[in-house]
Amino acid sequence: MTSKRSLDDSARRAELQKKYFDRRRKAALAGMHLPTEHELLMGMPFFTDDLQHDIRAFAERLVPRLRQKADNIAVAAVVYHLEQLTVGAEADEIRNVANALAGAWGSLPATKRSWQQRCRIYLAHLGDHGAALDLARDALIMAASIEGLDDSTEQSVEMLRVALGWLSFAACDVAFLYLGKERNLHPKGARPTFAGQSGDALVHLIEQATRRSGQAAQKAAEEQQRNLDSEKTKSGQFQCGSRLADCDGAPAAVVFRQVGNDQTDGGKKVAKELKDLLGKPLPLVKKPDLADVRQTLRWEFPYAEETIDRLLLNAAQRKHAQLEPTILVGAQGCGKSRFARRFLTLLNVPHDIIPCGGVSDARLAGTPRGWSSGEPSLPVALITRYKLAGPGAVLDEIEKAGTSHHNGNLHAALLAMLERETACQFFDPYVEAGCDISYVTWLMTANSLAGLSAPFRDRCQIVQFPIPRSQDLPVLSRQIIADILENQGFDRRWVTPLDDSEMDAILQVWTGGSLRQLSRMIEGVLSSRKSH
Known part of the structure; x- marks a missing residue:
């Protein structure tokens, strides 16, 4: 919707x-x-x-x-x-x-x-x-x-x-x-x-060339998926989830098959909350034209072409919109958080942004319904809110989550969610039953991999995110000005680009690097415009 x-x-x-x-x-x-x-x-x-x-x-x-x-x-x-x-x-x-x-x-x-x-x-x-x-x-x-x-x-x-x-x-x-x-x-x-x-x-x-390229990539990805499914079937390998087709022929999956202890007061409450979702196929997000996504991202993030192509190649391997668990690693202020949000937005994947800095427990894995504060795990909460089998989550600054095990550990709690074989039967303590969360997209950002365990890193693809370059200033400045205007309640279409003298003044100080620093400089330029 x-x-x-x-x-x-x-x-x-x-x-x-x-x-x-x-x-x-x-x-x-x-x-x-x-x-x-x-x-x-x-x-x-x-x-x-x-x-x-x-x-x-x-x-x-x-x-x-x-x-x-x-x-x-x-x-x-x-x-x-x-x-x-x-x-x-x-x-x-x-x-x-x-x-x-x-x-x-x-x-x-x-x-x-x-x-x-x-x-x-x-x-x-x-x-x-x-x-x-x-x-x-x-x-x-x-x-x-x-x-x-x-x-x-x-x-x-x-x-x-x-x-x-x-x-x-x-x-x-x-x-x-x-x-x-x-x-x-x-x-x-x-x-x-x-x-x-x-x-x-x-x-x-x-x-014409773009359409042909997109069609060829889609055909190759579908053929690769068919071969993979065929090999799994022949070898008897465990297959995750039960993907169905709704009345429009779109891919869908059953996430909730039962509620545990559904005769208790707590179980009845959860069953009531999930009554429209239990045993029913929930739609997966239809994959958009990846050629259009690539074009838009390369205009908005001209310094990140290799990163864009790598992620889109991964996304092309599925019929629905999803990305395997990914960690974007880059310097502070390089735009990786904004990129993560924009990537999922262009894939049409509804998502939440979760700042992980300072999180010192495993609340994202859910809490039992016996407690007054009982609540579902993050993926189950996203699925029930968006009524989709494949929403997304941006875990910002994942490396800064606390590593103490006193009240559980965020990194440890995520391990079962990131591994496909366990995610398709993830036991949610609030539902008290297995749930198929294997279609959730996990996109994480980190300034470094320090603090992330080897098992955690092994479950994710690690993608380096580059720093912005000075030659990208015309595009980046336009986007930053648009964001500033929007935050001030103005229409983004009122953007007036930086003129040559303003760009020259900024380039005397900013030679690439942090977008936060660049944003502060541009705010100063806009303030000086108002004073003249």
Whole structure:
């Protein structure tokens, strides 16, 4: 239900964005709205659908703002060249404005970057191949920056389409001799039309390749699982759980077959709590398109490509969404906890986050119903709450759990839950019967493996999680700003990326490493914006 609600919300947001864009498009055609640079890249027509009218309107709106600083010689030069655009503009006049903006860069406000980008848009539409190449770079950076928002995929793909389209037009430059002149691209039709058609064709090729790769991986994983099941059957090996199929043909499993001592008052109470689940197959989470999951994760965590591929390869081996018990090991503040939550979210696996630092007993294994504080084990509690056979748990900082055995030990209690052969008949002290918790996904984080016993480590796959790099700042900063805005109660779509000067200032101090430190720096930048 949660996944469906999330998809519905995304669809509604996408529909609202489309209506908003269409309204602005109609206003631009009617001469009531001057499109922004982002809107022009996304395909909105020029002001009154006329390039020259757009150039003139842009210049007329900008000149009065800059005249206030015209006592600065460099700014006065910008004003002069902008005034020339109000009369008529070809490529040379646009280049003069762009050069003047570069010359007055230090004296102009932060919006100067958008003015320069608009010049590149004009020049590309006027046939400047160099400007088209720069525009392709702009669109690629914007595609990377957009990622991380819940409804960002379509916008990012559209920006990639724009980048590939203008890159194709840039390659038409006769001065670009790739393997000889005879290999050059030759544009057909108007420049923006050619760019749009080329972008569509290239994105279509990528989508086709991604689908084929995903289908091949899925087919290989299913074949591997069939062979494994066949070998187990032939050898008489113990098979975990009883997977069934519900009315829709989706995988499911019976978790609760009986309640122990069900004639006692405590047993009757538990039986009543589980009445809708006893003896009934509970659904397993349907596995999403792993190619889409991979694409999203690689945009959000560009420094963790190897980790992403390793975990997805493991997830591909099952028909349902599940991961074998995994420990992500990495330095403090590298983003492994956020990655764990995001990974399970994209797999559509509902989950809880359990901080393990300081936990000094085995309460996660449940307590007997005879006690007034009796409660089920963590996996049983998750299964009954989400009414799924395969929910997930993120155990954060697992190595920091207490190791004393005075009231039980968390690591020891987890051993039976992590081993598939014992998990499918896990004795829950509250249910007082065996329960099949073998479909629960356990994803743990740790700064190091110190304190984790050899049997515990043996039950998990150990995956090293890398530290963020300085070159990832554009993507990471966008996500951090979005999180800060959301925590303050604002819409994540209001994100304004860091400009060049802000990024340069941060990179003087942050050269990669802790995201917590980076987050504090970005909070400082946002505070300084408010004070100006």
